[in-house]
Amino acid sequence: xxxxxxxxxxxxxxxxxxxxxxxxxxxxxxxxxxxxxxxxxxxxxxxxxxxxxxxxxxxxxxxxxxxxxxxxxxxxxxxxxxxxxxxxxxxxxxxxxxxxxxxxxxxxxxxxxxxxxxxxxxxxxxxxxxxxxxxxxxxxxxxxxxxxxxxxxxxxxxxxxxxxxxxxxxxxxxxxxxxxxxxxxxxxxxxxxxxxxxxxxxxxxxxxxxxxxxxxxxxxxxxxxxxxxxxxxxxxxxxxxxxxxxxxxxxxxxxxxxxxxxxxxxxxxxxxxxxxxxxxxxxxxxxxxxxxxxxxxxxxxxxxxxxxxxxxxxxxxxxxxxxxxxxxxxxxxxxxxxxxxxxxxxxxxxxxxxxxxxxxxxxxxxxxxxxxxxxxx
Numbered sequence: 369x370x371x372x373x374x375x376x377x378x379x380x381x382x383x384x385x386x387x388x389x390x391x392x393x394x395x396x397x398x399x400x401x402x403x404x405x406x407x408x409x410x411x412x413x414x415x416x417x418x419x420x421x422x423x424x425x426x427x428x429x430x431x432x433x434x435x436x437x438x439x440x441x442x443x444x445x446x447x448x449x450x451x452x453x454x455x456x457x458x459x460x461x462x463x464x465x466x467x468x469x470x471x472x473x474x475x476x477x478x479x480x481x482x483x484x485x486x487x488x489x490x491x492x493x494x495x496x497x498x499x500x501x502x503x504x505x506x507x508x509x510x511x512x513x514x515x516x517x518x519x520x521x522x523x524x525x526x527x528x529x530x531x532x533x534x535x536x537x538x539x540x541x542x543x544x545x546x547x548x549x550x551x552x553x554x555x556x557x558x559x560x561x562x563x564x565x566x567x568x569x570x571x572x573x574x575x576x577x578x579x580x581x582x583x584x585x586x587x588x589x590x591x592x593x594x595x596x597x598x599x600x601x602x603x604x605x606x607x608x609x610x611x612x613x614x615x616x617x618x619x620x621x622x623x624x625x626x627x628x629x630x631x632x633x634x635x636x637x638x639x640x641x642x643x644x645x646x647x648x649x650x651x652x653x654x655x656x657x658x659x660x661x662x663x664x665x666x667x668x669x670x671x672x673x674x675x676x677x678x679x680x681x682x683x684x685x686x687x688x689x690x691x692x693x694x695x696x697x698x699x700x701x702x703x704x705x706x707x708x709x710x711x712x713x714x715x716x717x718x719x720x721x722x723x724x725x726x727x728x729x730x731x732x733x734x735x736x737x738x739x740x741x742x743x744x745x
Contacts, residue, residue, distance in 0.1 A: 370739040371400040373454040374414060375469060377462035379559055379592070380633055382406035384484060384530040384726070385460050389414045391730035396740045402454065417448070449476050455737045460484050463499060470502035481733050483507045484530075489516050489664045491655060496520055504736065507729050510673055511720075516664065525732055528725030531633045535640045536723040541622035544588065544613060553578060553585045554624035554643075556617055556634050559592040561599065563630055566687060567650035568603045571628050572610070573690020574648075574697060578626075579609055582701060585625070590617040626700050628693060631669050635680070639671045639713045640721060644706040646696045647671070651684040659684060671713070674720050679712045 372392065376385040386408035389401050393413045403414035410416040449472070457473045459466035463486040470480045482503035487510075488495040500506060500520035508514055509529040517524045544552070553575055557568040568589070575587045588611045591600045597612065604610045613620055617634060621627065622641040629635050631649035638645050647669040651659065659668070667673050669682040681696040683689070699705045734742035 369398050369400050370396065370737045371402070371454045372456050372458065372733070372737070374401060374403045374405065374409065374458045374460070375466060376403070376405035376409060376460045377465050379406060381460035381462055381484070382408045383534065385409050386412035387530055387533055387726040388458065388483065388729055388733070391726045392734060395730055395742055396734055399740065446472055449473055449478060453478050455739070456481065456733060458483050458733055461486055463488060463495070467499055467502050474502065479504045479736055481505050481507060481736065483729055484509050485513060485517060489513070490668050491659055491663065493662055493664050505732065507732055509725060510670065512665070512673065527728040527732065528722060529636065530725040530729070531636050532640070532721050532723045533726045535637060538618065541618045541641070544619045544623060546611060547588070548586060551585045551625035552620065552623060553587045554620040554627040555587065555589045556620065556627055556629040556638065557590065558630040558632060558634065561596060563650060564596055564599050564603070567630050567648065567685065568600065569687035570648060570685040570689045570693050572603055572607065574628060574693035576607060577691065577694040578697060578701065586611060588613045588620055590620050592617060626697060626706070628697055631682070633670065635669050635671045636674070636721070640717060642710050642713050644700045644709050645680050646693065646700065647680055647682040648685045648693045649682070650686070652686055656684045671716070675716050679709065679716065
């Protein structure tokens with residue numbers, strides 16, 4: 369039986385990896401799948417070998433703090449590849465760990481697909497070549513990435529974005545427990561600890577300014593992991609009128625009057641629901657300078673990248689930039705301005721937010737496994 373291994377290092381990769389596995393098993397029922405990931409992959413039909421989704425980190429210092437764990441994980445990965453090599457390895461995003469694991473696998477003669485190639489072009493474009501060198505094929509999820517990566521690799525395939533697969537079949541969004549029915553200002557700071565620490569202070573400060581002008585608004589902060597609640601509470605402090613929404617952010621993304629969103633797939637999810645938004649991504653002065661000097665894309669928010677123009681205001685922020693974020697968001701409190709943005713988001717959804725990425729990715733993966741029964745097109 370052909371055997372596949374799938375590695376996901378964070379919650380979004382776990383979700384998208386699970387959909388990939390399900391599609392692979394539909395196309396090739398005899399496929400055996402092992403996975404490094406989380407609960408979604410565990411329920412997908414894969415055999416979960418390890419869970420690292422709660423250890424996802426970004427940046428040099430957090431990586432150094434987990435260096436011992438990463439080294440141990442890499443050593444056990446190599447040991448398993450030597451003892452029982454799969455026919456193919458799929459790594460999903462998360463370049464800090466996966467680029468190294470993929471290179472190790474290739475040196476052991478195991479073919480590799482990099483699915484959801486990291487957005488290193490935004491902040492470290494010199495790393496695109498390294499990403500390309502660690503895989504036999506690259507499956508990208510943003511249209512213009514195919515052109516970006518093609519100079520570095522002969523097989524780059526744009527499969528679409530799997531977030532639309534998830535959004536197209538999850539059903540109606542749940543209610544928000546405790547919401548009064550007043551307009552909601554949603555703060556969506558991301559699911560990583562560092563995103564909360566470095567991004568949420570500016571969002572909270574901006575929300576405080578906006579609520580002073582529109583006291584009828586309720587402010588809801590998304591906290592997708594219960595273990596992060598103490599960080600959220602510490603950042604909110606003794607401010608009045610702030611509420612925490614636990615679990616997935618879909619209820620806020622679909623029911624908010626206005627959202628302030630950290631860059632990432634959350635921007636696409638919020639756009640899918642047609643909610644007015646601004647995008648505020650945490651970055652220090654050095655990172656802002658690097659993006660300005662080295663960034664190869666005109667925007668960093670996925671909504672604007674899909675559109676090819678600025679539909680939603682975006683800004684790189686540090687914790688003290690609350691007033692700047694409020695200035696971006698304030699015009700959207702005007703219903704006519706908000707309606708204009710919503711109409712543009714709805715048109716973008718009709719034109720470019722199409723499901724089917726997981727199936728296309730599965731076909732591309734299985735085509736690299738001779739015994740899968742899925743032939744090259």
